[in-house]
Structure formats: structure tokens, C-alpha cells
Amino acid sequence: MLRSRYCLCVLCVTLGAVLALMLFFLAPRPAGAADPQPAATAPVSFINDVAPILKENCFGCHGAKNPKGKLDMTKFASFQKGGTKDAPFHAGQPDASLVIDLLKGADTRMPPKDVADPLPPAKIAVIEQWIKEGAKLDAGIDEKADLVKELCLRWTPPVPPITYAFPVTVTALAFTPDGKQVVASGHHELTVWDASTGKLVKRIRTRARRALAMVFLPDGKLAVAGGRPGEEGDVRVYDINGGTPKTVDGVAYLDGVDDKAVMLKQLLDADDEVLCLALSPDGKKLASGGCDRIVNVWDISGGALNAKLEQSIENHADWVFALAFSADDKFLVTGSRDKTAKMWDLEHKESVLTFPDHQAPVYGVAIKPDGKTGFSAGDDNQVRAWNTQGDQAAKQTRTSGGHGKTITKLVVVPKQPLLVTASADDTVRIWNEDNGSAVKTLSGHTDYVYALAVSPDGTQIASGSFNGEVKIWKTADGSAVKAFNASPGLAAPAPPTPPK
Ligand code: HEC
Secondary structure, eight states, X not given: OTHHHXXXXXXXXXXXXXXXXXXXXXXXXXXXXXXXXXXXXXXXXXXXXXXXXXXHHTTXXXXXXXXXXXXXXXXXXXXHHOSSSSOSOOTTOGGGXXXXXXXXXXXXXXXXXXXXXXXXXXXXXXXXXXXXXXXXXXXXXXXXXXXXXXXXXXXXXXXXXSSOSSOOOOOOEEEOTTSSEEEEEOSSXXXXXXXXXXXXXXXXXXXXXXXXXXXXXXXXXXXXXXXETTTEEEEEEEOTTOXXXXXXXXXXXXXXXXXXXTEEEEEEEESXXXXXXXXXXXXXXXXXXXXXXXXXXXXXXXXXXXXXXXXXXXXOSSOEEEEEEOTTSSEEEEEETTSOEEEEETTTTEEEEEEOTTOSOEEEEEEXXXXXXXXXXXXXXXXXXXXXXXXXXXXXXXXXXOOSSOEEEEEEETTTXXXXXXXXXXXXXXXXXXXXXXXXXXXXXXXXXXXXXXXXXXXXXEEEETTSEEEEEETTTOOEEEEEESSTTXXXXXXXXXXX
């Protein structure tokens, strides 16, 4: 959970900063967390009032794994039992309770003085009042239940603002199967834009704060990975043409949180964000990777609704940022914050190779249609090509420089020997995958480019940036054909500048 806060790569720091802003300005906090003072009459609820305070301030050190003072606060039972010292609380006696002593402590204090400020008096008062009222656990919750999960269940996603006061970073994009529309990640929503006019045509509310990867499945349904940093992650399948849309400000609005005809199925429920998705070329397998380091592979040959989890692969030492299937559907190439790209044999369920040359987090991977060359790109600004087979497996064959900063995404253009990269240097580049030469530099973004998609027929590229701008480009000549800000209601950006 703490890892997301400690990730210092440029991607996470900047994403984190924007999300903090967004949260502050846009997202109403869940009841209980925002206003911890109990109403004068209502008794204090452990799960709604106390647990959110503990989660925010204490679980980092008093979690289930190696808790400090041997005190695991993530279950009511283990919190009540206590650690190496006296029980943390005695029902009805706040003044005799160790936890109150420590929260107010002049000498020894919790959270410890060298790490954090004391809790505000209002929050300490909530815990004090709860102990005074008998220190009870709410009815219906098992005392051994994981409180993080219980809080997640009770959490309701905020409703996205009708018009955005600030641009939202575009973290994922996908062309619809007909290539006419682009789906973009918003704040607790997906937004659908007409690729030729740049007009907002639809909005789909989501539980996830942001989408980090999207892929249309063979049946036209949309698989979306994302979550809330450090809180939860998911892979869900949506029908963006399902349900009964409302009209808000002239735009169709779908409820992807509660409408079962829109949010069809949740494939994965994780403790932290899911970062990437890939669909096998035969359309029969879907793979995801994320902050839990695990790559999940589903058999979706019977449709996403009947998806079967086929394998969960633990092959990386850190977050998995990128995934790509080989053309024969038998291998999966993965890229990770552990600074390697790896290849996995899906049939034999074994690791085939590890490519270590980036010596920096790997944000994008691909594999050539002939299966013999792998590509990876990342924080070292390079696109590297390497052998996948024989004695020379994992040996680098080429490196292509040009980007001045981190490469954030790498995608292939279908049926053409072209790779496309997005970078924190504000550009998108097209590369020839046969010789590694740079074919085109697509300039015009005015901020880090984080999201990239290619239309199913390969003729168009969509890129999205930190400042919310989405650009649509023609693959053939690299010309910018459309630009819009994917934050609903924000003023349109300046007209696109021609490519250099
Ligand atoms: C940065 C880490 C950290 C955070 C955050 C933290 N604690 Fe602690 N806590 C410790 C350490 C270390 C000890 C063990 C101290 C010792 O044994 O002298 C401890 C011990 C305790 C104990 C005594 C456990 C025992 O029986 O030994 C209680 C109660 C406690 N903490 C409550 C809290 C509460 C409540 C919060 C949140 C408001 C909190 N702590 C946040 C590090 C932390």
C-alpha cells in the first residue's frame, strides 16, 4: 500500500501530484472520512468513523504483515487483542486506554513523532468517544474481517463533475472497433469522443478513479483496468452501448457503477491498481498486470462473461507496467518496474527469458509478428530490440534513442512494421521495427504524453497527455487531424501545430 507513495519515478510522482489536486478539488470524500465528528446523537460507528482514521494513519505500520509492536490493526479482533503491551483499549474507559494515551502522548506518541504530526484533536475525540460508548464493532461485521476490504465495500465512488474545473491526465485511450470514436480515461468515468469532430458523445461513470488500460474484446465489450492508487484495483468489462443512458448537458450518460447492463462483469479485485491489459491476437485470452506484481491470464473464448482465470503468474519483483502477446498466442512479454522485460511461455507455464539492459523501469513491450524479436522501452528513454530465441535469447540486437525523456508507452501498428512510442518529452514517435529507425516525430503536445492507442485498421493514432489533451494523428504522414481536451467542459486547446 505504501509503495505507491514511495514510487519516485517521474510517472508516478507527476501522476500522484495531479491526482492529489483532483482529489482535493473534485472528489467529495466518503461520509465518515471527511467529517469524523460524530453527530451529537448518533453513536460513533467503528467501521464508518474509527476504522477510516486508523486506516489512514496507522495501518501503514500496524498492518497484517510484520506489524510494529506486534499490533495488527487491520482486523477488529487483532486490534482488540493488542501487541506486546497492554490491550489498546478498555471498553468504557478511554482514560485507561493505551491507544488514547499514545495518541495524546507527550513522550511516546502514535503515529511516532519522527514520522508524522499528531492526529487532529477532533479525530482523537472520535476514538475516545467510541471507547466511552463501549468500543463496539458494528453489527454484521465479523471481528476477523479484513477492515481494508470492509472499508472498500462501503466506499461509494464520487459522481464525476459535469464540467471539470481542472484538466484530468489522460492515462488510457482506446479506439472503438469501428475506429470512429476514442474512449478516454476521466475522473471516475470513461469519456467517449468522436475522433473526427473531437466532440464528447458519451460518458460512463466508473468505480475506479482512473482507467490505466483499455482493450475492446472480440464481442465489442470494453475491458478496463485501473483503480485508486494504494487503495484498490480492478479489471471490469463494460458494454458502452448497454443500459439506458440519461442525458446530461446534451451528452449520453451511462452508469457503469450500478447499472448491470453497463458494467457487465468484474474480472479482478486487487488491493492496488491494475496497470496494463493485453488481448491475445486470436481473441481468446485476456491478460492483466499491476501493482501486486501478478500477471493474470483469463480464457475468454466463451466471452468475457464466462471468463475463466487460467493462470496467475508471479514472475516480476515489482509492478507490471506492460504486456504483449506473441502473434501465435503462446508467449507473453511483460515489462516491470523491476527494470526488466521478461517472456513467459503460456503453454509450459515457465519463464523463458529476462532482458535486463534497460536498468530502469520498463513501461512498454511488444513482440514482432515472427516471434523472434522482442521490444521494450522505458525510463532510460530507449526502445531496445532483443532476441527471443536460441543461444542469443535476451541478447540486445539494437537500441533506438531519440526520445529526450521517459518512454511511457509502446504500441504496435497492426499489419505494418511500425512501433509507436509516447514520451514525457511531449512527443509521440513512429519507428520502423525492422531497422529501428525513427520514421516520424509527432510534435504538438505541450505536456508529458501518457496514453497511446492505434485504430484497429492502423490508420490513426491517438495520444493523450498529462494536461488532458488528446490528439488524433494520421499514421501515414504523421499529421495531426484533431485535438481536444478530454476533460469535459474545459475550453478547447489551441489548434494543433503541424508536425516537424
Ligand atoms: C511509522 C510507523 C507507525 C505508525 C504510522 C503508527 N505506529 Fe503505533 N507503533 C509503532 C512502533 C514502532 C511501535 C512499537 C513501539 C514500542 O514497542 O516501543 C508501535 C506501537 C503501538 C502501540 C502499542 C502496541 C504494543 O502493544 O506494543 C499502539 C497501541 C499503537 N502503536 C497505536 C498506533 C495508532 C493508533 C496509530 C495511528 C494513529 C499508530 N500506532 C501509528 C509504529 C507506528
